[in-house]
Amino acid sequence: MAKEIPEAFKHLLADNRVFAHLGTSMPDGSPQVNPVWFDAEGPYIRVNSAKGRQKDKNMRRFPKVALELLDPDNPYRYLQIRGKVVEITEDGADAHINTLAKKYLGKDTYPFRQPGEVRVIYKIEPERVSAWG
DSSP states (O other): OOOOOOGGGGGGGTOTTOOEEEEEEOTTSOEEEEEEOEEEETTEEEEEEETTSHHHHHHHHOOEEEEEEEOTTOTTOEEEEEEEEEEEEOTTHHHHHHHHHHHHHSOSSOTTOOTTOOEEEEEEEEEEEEEEO
16 A cells, blocks of 8 residues: 655645656666656656666566655755555556656657657555655
8 A cells, every 4th residue: 555645745746846866776786866757646656768778677677666856945855755666557658758748848748759769657656755854
């Protein structure tokens, strides 16, 4: 069952200035961290990437991840989510990246698409949530 995001931090989920810093595990167990666009769908956090990128490979191999969201108005205030990727799908991923482009760039269409790129949605179930500040 997904852990609840504290009410005082839910605004970070919709703020277009807030990127998630996504931590995944490399094949040798070392961490990889990337800033990513995200949104929330019910209790889940969704991120979008291109199939074949390192974070895609990492989440497919080992679905445990961590996300950190830093409050842009107070860098000493943040939300940490540790969870599990419970769904990986290409269905709706093109529309989802366009939705994220609208949130973060104000553009109707994702402008950085590469030829042959296949977009993927990763649905993350929060298992542990902690907040500071």
